[in-house]
Amino acid sequence: MKILSIRFLLAALFSSSFCIAQTPLINTPSVSPDGKQLAFNFQGDIWTSTIDGQNVKRLTVHEAHDTNPMWSHDGASIAFESDRYGNSDIYMVSANGGLPKRITYHSTNDYITDYTKDDTIIFQTRRDFAQVEREYEIHSVSDQGGTPSRLMNSLGFDAKLSPNGKFIAFVKGYCRITREAYRGSANRDIWLYNIAKDSYMQLTTYDGNDFYPHWGDDATIYFQSSQSGKYNIHKLKIDANGQKVGQIEAVTSFKDMGIFSFSVSANGKDMAMVQGDKLFVLNASSNTPKEVKLNIGSDYRFDPIEHKTYTNQIEEVALSPNGKQTALVIRGELFLRSTDKDVKKTVNVSKSAYRDRMPTWLNDSTLVFVSDRDGQNDLYLLKSDDPKESDLLKTLKYKVVRLTSAKEGESDPIISPNGKSIVYKRGKGQLIVSKIDANGKLSNETVLLDGWDTPGGVSWSPDSKWLAYSLSDLDFNDEVYIHKADNSQKPVNISMHPKADRSPIWSADGKKLVFTSNRNNGDYDVWFTWLNKSDWEKTPQDW
Template identity: 50%
Template sequence: MKKILLIPFLFYSLFSFAQENTMLRTPSLNPDGTRISFSYQGDIWTVPASGGIARRLTIHESYESNPQWSPDGQQLVFQGKRYGNYDLYLIEASGNTPKRLTYHSTNDALPKWGADGQIYFTSRRAFVQLEWESEIHRIAQNGGTPQRTLDATALMPAPSPDGKFLAFVRGACRVSREAYKGSANRNIWLFNTANKKYTQLTTFEGQDIYPDWGGKKLFYLSAQNGRYNIFQQEIDASGMAKGNAVALTSFTDEGIRFFDVSADGSKIVFDRGTHLYLMDAKAGAKPKELKIEVTRDYHFDPIEHKTFSKSANNYALSPNEKQIAFIVHGELFVKPNDKEKKRAVQLSNHPYRDDEPAWLNDSTLLFVSDRNGNFDLFALQSSDKEQANLYKTFKLKIKQLTTDAADEEDILIAPNHKQIVFRRGRGQLVIADLLVDSIKGVSLQNERLLLDGWATPGGLSWSPDSRWLAYALEDLDFNEEIYIHGVEGNQKPINVSLHPRQDFDPVWSRDGTKLGFLSERNNGDSDVWFVWLRKSDWEKTKRDWEEEETPEKEKKHKGDKKDGDKKEKKKKAPIEIDFDDIQERIVQVTSMAGDEDDLMISKDGEHFYFTNDKDGSGNNTDLMSIKWDGTELKTLSPKIRL
């Protein structure tokens, strides 16, 4: 399978430009407020505080950010992923090869310099086996072994210039949840290094983050109006808040993402939107947008060639079983259903995601794509009248079938290829007729709503006669049940599982006698179950089944057809379902250790095929089969991945 990814850069050039949507991030002011460091393109840069031409200090394929100036302004500490996770690095402000300071397998981030020359940072090391939250550690600027600073979980450290206090944050809510209010919110705390006393400085029920000192004043971001703005709080000699915090900014449309204060507390730099701003550290001061010129170049080649021999997903077999459609990296491909023929043909080429291929016929594919802003249904056919085969044609046409503002996904074409069902939005289940015109192509007709609720139907499955749908749906206790829903008329869905534990992934047997599904109703792991659709089948004894001739035996009695005889095309007989007390006709097929998954049923309805993850690791999965009565358990292929 081959695919060429062409990233749309036409010129490989080196150029500079004034700041226009350049996303300069995590700025920091040097001690005297004359220079700014920041992160751009995952590298560390410096620039005069007045703006102008920036200088790149690092160039590496890893992402590097959060630079912080040393107290003497001669060095910068920053965080980078050069070895797979965030570590701290030290670099001269004039530029040199960065020195790695931390080596732990966890992330070390958000460094701040202390007056003692130590670098304080956020990590998860000592308490990781007991606590979810982070800890504060420190390390000498020359390196060495990091030491835990506090006996409490905390993050975002900010040591005061005189070394008396350590401001930090407590709380578990993500910083990105700007308007959050609740018990997981983040607050600013203060640790007195002399008397070891902890004091909570902010009590706002929302988010207070990123404390930073400017002289004897503490600054931080707070989302009191729903957006992050800079606040200033005076601290007395005992470490208590002196008066109320003062808001220095009052943005309401887009908040501040990060900021830094000069050592004397006179200047503030911050990033908001795609720009950097500088302002005086006082109420009423007007921020000034900085005009910064950066030179940029690509870290990697702008054109990348890749050959994929795996990572395909959402495959679909054509009705004649001669071709396979599948998705790789959001693009649609087709190849012959022959392991000796390796070449695949790319059918779609769009920067947005194409997914869920489904064959309407041997020359028409339906799929979903978010190329117009949300997921809609599309049809793909050959536009070459002389070559309808999608694998061979050089001319393709794609037609959009739906234009609703909500996403349409989980498409499933009926076995008779005359109807399609799909999910719209969160809980709408929509059915429509499929019309194929030689001139107009594919269109949807007679669209109607089968289901409209808050829960999302999952595991959609058509009955062989195209008259029924089975799916799993959560109730108000978030417990999934199996439903059968008639598609003709205004029939209501019928719950056929009726159990307080999870039932999901229904599968019809093609002989129309059983509806298989997976259930966690015994022992907490998923096993294979099924429900008898006809009461007469359920009432049969073991002897009845043993004495009943199978279609294969009848065929032997009548004699095989002669070579060359054409196969008779039998119309699918309507499936008979006895709904009275159907939940009483449920049968457990497997009870193995681990989870059963990927359920399928043989054509004659006699055998169930499934995978079994013995130990829950995902690395010890077997492909197995079993007869519907629990006998003839076999391992078809050990240790597979589906």
């Protein structure tokens, strides 16, 4: 099969801003020990500035992603993470800039969580129990390099050593921190490790996420939590034995959007936090965040326009009814290409800044696809806008028409074999069939399903009268169903097995249904079932 080669222009939106950016999208801000400087990630590099956002300097310039800077206690160096060799390792760089030094070399990812006053770097990694546990292991290494070692037996995240060296605050739980509204048993909580007693104690019991602990002093721990609604900074107090005392208090009170990340200086007083495209600093004595305007003026990090030739990474393929053209999806763009191997031409027919995908052919000169160009995923029609040339591969003019505008978005449209009906999904659980004419006008909408689960692997029967799909039951087991397209009959479960059955496809004569199932030793194989009893009862001689 011939490898497809496709060329188009990519606008590098974030790296092409040759201007002073007043509200750059930075992350992981870190305050220097003296509270006078900031280090942060921007455009995949490490930058520094004064605490008021002035005198901005870029410390690293590398095509890899450099992030999560942390200051040494003397303020002379900054440790950070980078994937320069394929996975995240820890590096050191002078606070004045220079050539970074690599500290860790393992093939797994290492994420820095603390830089202690005795020049030890604490980091989380998955080296020993990657096949057993989901949570990370806590390791440490000298900032001069050397062999890392396990710091504590417990698994967890975000380990921070107390200023007096007696405790380690860390996090247990594995819910994604992007789930700000999550409440449940997978939530993250703050725990405390007593080094002398080799004992552990849970400090927070909120059923949402508590994470990113930072020490203010030997008795104060700041952390990020959604206890007050959105992600805000909270604090708790402990006594000399590590027991929590008093109530947890909210330090910040953002209500429209939670913070993304924050840090506390080694002085225990100065904090920095990011909320969307806004950077704030806060002194513990005031509890009033102050917005900082970063004035970043920089040259292009990479060329603002990049020419790319794609020989792979084709996300979707749709063959035209006559088999002469193929619609391809690459990076949210629709392309057309002839199936004739001698025709080299490939045409971008969408050319938009939006995400265009899920193409299906209405006829040999008309595409239906999904796009978010009007704010949500809707169905659109694409055809030639040249009355003298209807061939999408030859015309120079295209017309895009919006077909749906419901409150919920649509996805996964599939035109029936006779070209007169279309099935698509709306929202999370609706499966809808509509009539569609040659101009793309929809009519006679019929809702086949409206439930909690989204049907998958939807396919039409050859006679355009039935649909097959997979759907989960209340035990989250996928079953294969066939469903009359006009909804005149209830769906019929044709797989009926406790293992997962998915991706049904009709035989050309409509007598068999082929699907994948892991019912044999847990491996997915191809299975089929007869749809008519008389066919199933036939012997090889009868055929």
